[in-house]
Amino acid sequence: DPSFSHSYFSSLVFKKLNYPCFSSSMAKIYVNDKFHGLFLEIENMDKDFLIRNGLNTKGDLYKATKDGACLYSATEVDSKWEKKSNKKSSWAPLLKLIEDLQEVSDEDFETYIKANFHYAYLVDYLAANIFIANGSTNYHNYYLYLDAENNGKWMLIPWDLDKSLSYYNWKP
Numbered sequence: 080d081p082s083f084s085h086s087y088f089s090s091l092v093f094k095k096l097n098y099p100c101f102s103s104s105m106a107k108i109y110v111n112d113k114f115h116g117l118f119l120e121i122e123n124m125d126k127d128f129l130i131r132n133g134l135n136t137k138g139d140l141y142k143a144t145k146d147g148a149c150l151y152s153a154t155e156v157d158s159k160w161e162k163k164s165n166k167k168s169s170w171a172p173l174l175k176l177i178e179d180l181q182e183v184s185d186e187d188f189e190t191y192i193k194a195n196f197h198y199a200y201l202v203d204y205l206a207a208n209i210f211i212a213n214g215s216t217n218y219h220n221y222y223l224y225l226d227a228e229n230n231g232k233w234m235l236i237p238w239d240l241d242k243s244l245s246y247y248n249w250k251p
Contacts, residue, residue: 082241083119089211089240096203099132099224100237124163124222124238138226140164141173142238143219153177163222172225176233196233204235208243215242 086103093100102122108115122128129136140163148159153174162170176195183191192198208216220239226232 083117085242085244086119086121086240089213089243090237092207092211093237096207098200098203098207098237099128099134099234101128102131124236126164129164129224134224135226135229136164137228138164138224139168139172140236141223141225143221143223146219149218150177150180159219172227173223176223176225195231196235200234204237208237211240211243212245213237213240213243215239 083105087105090100090103101124104120106118106120108118124140124142126136128134129138129140142161142163143159144161145159147155156170156173156177160173162168179191179195192201207213216237222236222238224234224236226234
């Protein structure tokens, strides 16, 4: 399945940039000594992921799970997002981010982004997604992380890179 190799190689691009990204590896699967194929093993995005990437485990990790998780509607947060850490804490930071993004003027947008996102990581995230031709991002299949305790900055984290490297049937 080409999507396995696409996801694997695309995650390596992020790793080469020293960007927080899931680990992936190829795994031979045997059941009762019978080979069932080569599969892609993907790291779970959880507390261990945060620790391995030097991120605060008390930070909030949100997963954009459904099409349309585009940070444009606070009314759909409960149906399009999952909270993956600090599950008992408030969703207020994500709701505020969405509301702020809707209210910020074009003139103040760059200043807002630089003040509220890890700007260098954001640039790398966008550039890497362009480089790997990831057409399945920014409307779902990504994570948002906020370390409110330390710096209060948001970070986008890649996920589900199987439709990268021209796998979205738009180009052979």
